[in-house]
Amino acid sequence: MSVSDLPDVQLEQAQKPALIVGVGAAVLLVAMAFVGADRDQFFRSYLFGYVFWLAFPLGSLALLMLHHLTGGGWGFVIRRLCEAGARTFALMAVLFLPLAVGISRLYPWTRAGWAAEAAKHAPFKATYLSQPFFFTRAVIYFVVWIGLGYLLSKWSMEEDQTGDPGMHNRMEALSAPGLILYGLTATFAVIDWVMSVDPDWMSTMYGLIFVVVHVFTAMAFLIFMASRFADHEPLAKVATPSRFHDLGTLLFAFTMLWAYLAFSQFLIIWAGNLKAEITWYVHRGLGEWSWVAGLLLLFHFFVPFFILLNRPIKRRKQLMAKVALVLIVVSALDVFWIVTPSFFPAPTIHLTDVLAVAAIGGLWLWAFAKQAQGRPLVPLHDPRMEEAVEHGA
Amino acid sequence: MSAEHSAPIIEPGQTFATVTDRISAIVLTQKTGRGWWLGFGIAFSLLMLFNLAITWLFAWGVGIWGINVPVGWGFAIINFVWWVGIGHAGTLISAILLLLRQKWRTSINRFAEAMTIFAVACAGTFPLLHMGRPWLFYWLTPYPNTMFTWPQFRSPLVWDVFAVSTYATVSLLFWFVGMIPDLATLRDRARNLIGQKFYGFLAMGWRGSAVHWHRYETASLLLAGLATPLVLSVHTVVSFDFAIGIIPGWHTTIFPPYFVAGAIYSGFAMVMTLSIPLRKYYKLEDFVTMRHLDNMAKVMLATGLIVAYGYMMETFSAFYSGDLYERFMVLNRWTGPYWPFYWSLIACNIVIPQVLWSRKARSNVSLLFVISLVVNTGMWLERFIIVVTSLHRDFLPSAWGMYWPTRWDIFTYVGTLGLFFTLFFLFIRFLPVIAISEMRGLVKEEAGGSK
Secondary structure, eight states: OOGGGSHHHHHHHHHHHHHHHHHHHHHHHHHHHHHSSOHHHHHHHHHHHHHHHHHHHHHHHHHHHHHHHHOOTHHHHHHHHHHHHHTTHHHHHHHHHHHHHTHHHHOGGGSTTHHHHHHHHOHHHHHHTSHHHHHHHHHHHHHHHHHHHHHHHHHHHHHHHHOOTHHHHHHHHHHHHHHHHHHHHHHHHHHHHTGGGSTTOOOTTHHHHHHHHHHHHHHHHHHHHHHHHTTSTTHHHHOOHHHHHHHHHHHHHHHHHHHHHHHHHHHHHHHHOOHHHHHHHHHHHSTTHHHHHHHHIIIIIIHHHHHHTOHHHHHOHHHHHHHHHHHHHHHHHHHHHHHGGGTOSSOOOOHHHHHHHHHHHHHHHHHHHHHHTTSOSSOSSOTTHHHHHHHHO | OOHHHHSOSSOTTOOHHHHHHHHHHHHHTSOOOHHHHHHHHHHHHHHHHHHHHHHHHHHHOGGGSSOBTTBOOOHHHHHHHHHHHHHHHHHIIIIIHHHTTOGGGHHHHHHHHHHHHHHHHHHHHHHHHHTSOGGGGGGGSOOOOTTOOOOOTTOHHHHHHHHHHHHHHHHHHHHHHHHHHHHHHHHHHOOSHHHHHHHHHHHTTOOOOHHHHHHHHHHHHHHHHHHHHHHHHHHHHHHHHHHTSOOTTTOOTTHHHHHHHHHHHHHHHHHHHHHHHHHHHTTOTTTSOHHHHHHHHHHHHHHHHHHHHHHHHHHHHHHHHOOHHHHHHHHHHHHSTTHHHHHHHHIIIIIGGGGGGSHHHHTOHHHHHHHHHHHHHHHHHHHHIIIIIHHHSOSSGGGOOOOOOOHHHHHHHHHHHHHHHHHHHHHHHHSOSSOHHHHHHHHHHHHHHTO
């Protein structure tokens, strides 16, 4: 194994191309928005790209806290990568700014007269979907996410340096309320940023579906990353085939959970067939978009279900890396299917959609690669590590 | 490392022999205690009350209950959902925790599974009794008949028939298959002929050979894999019973996961309610340790918070959607005629269980027992609120009404408690309450771990 294979070197080498792709796509995207006449489309594409990439850090944060609470050897394989992901929220806060600029182009509730009309039959919604309250909430979400990511990373590093077992208790103690905060902020963030694009539509399952989108996407990404570094010490000690098996089983569970929630929401709305609710599925399930829905059914459920049921596949990291990569693309399609039909009754893919994913993705991966460097890929003094290493063999 | 992590799942000093002796003694050698007779006597009396209540019901019909338009689903559905929910913890402990390789489940899975089967038996009686003509229950199943009539497959009530009966079958099989090695132990240790014949018959010729064990392990794993989706599907279908309709308070998409979480919540509460007196009376503290109680308390805390999330989303959506009826439904729960039930439910399910955040509370056995009873009550109230408050205020005020249970409703409900506890007392007396063979495995692993 040559020096150029070392995780830190690999990550450093990946930084530059990621940044080039990110900045290049961003410049093109902005140029298209200003040169071309369709400024609305810029924001629509941007919303899709942003919501998709937000799943990576949010899912990492959620999995990190889940591991602190429940333990389990699987967590040590991805913990440092989760922490790196959880340290990118400041970038996501900056990348939120274009949405703030485009708020009046994306959300019908910003139009003049909407609030007065809504106040007649839904006074709470009129207040909830007002710009000052919307921005206040956005600030709260980012403060929570940045704060949780910062504290969990900081204590984890101190644990490495000092070996103080108290750090582990601290992280565990923060993770319980942290997961509650994550659940609440993730739910209301997607209600604010995505669901309110259709201000007349509401589903109580919506937040949970996005929670699964977060953990599913992040788990696929983390499996992919971990597979690249799994041959290097100290990660090699914990990243055994059994651990990849565990991670694959978790990905399998999230696949099932996704199908369960998505199908339940559909069945209840389909059976109720109420005018206020069914429109959402009429846009997404009938006509041209039904092709996308069918693809999701096939590749977000049936195909991964049968692949991930296989023990030999889950134990081989190279194979799992490929599966994970496909599932990340499928997850992007899922987010696209949720976000975009609100704007277009027929499926259309714009060049800006691709550019937005590339721009935000490039920047996020650059930040992730930067954050993942310089720290050992497994925690050095976690009290539960020893047991994990023993059982991993 | 925190204290409860180091607390053992089996107390030190136990060997293969002591485990077998202690657990099989409850069935074989110990004298049946006065406490057992007292508990069994009370439970059996209540079972007789149940017989009285259903005899009266068959004679007079469902008119003896409090149900009437607009509230056509009273105690029968409330109790059905409550009992089915309780059952789920048993399957969760025995199947899902088995798949997750959680060793602490070993000592509580046997009686948790028994609880599942008895709870499902209680639950199953209610839809049958509610039919009015229970002798025609087979109309619920699709079978070729001269009238060419079929059940309405779009109705979740028909899905219930399939979901619950499959669940009951698989749970029973799982429980029985898991018990076979222990039944053989009892057969070998039984001192009288009746015992030898009885356990010998149930042990199905178990000899403990390597082939037997291999098949046993495979069967357990397969049944666990089958039972896991069934837990989710049963309570999901139960939630569809409500959510498929377009009644405010019922028709909301969060219902499936929120019902499943609520089921596990109430089920763990019931496991705690049963295990705390059981371990004390039969001195099983070495097997059902503080670690078990602590873990169960944590599961309750987590599932309780998911239930709270469900309440929050329901309330949020009522106001956010701006739907007149949805909003009225929530305000009616808060301030309408059933407000004491609603606020008691919030206190029992959301507020009081928050003390479980404290490690000290989780290590206080009496407090845990009280909280488990509180949660059981809260989950019953939740089903009462869902069923009654949504129905009693129809869309038009001219169709409004009130629902109060009659004495026959209460007798039937209390009667199923009698059925449940009668079965449970018989189980304690005649079958091994803790899986002996699995505990032996645990003794071995713990001994290996402490080298």
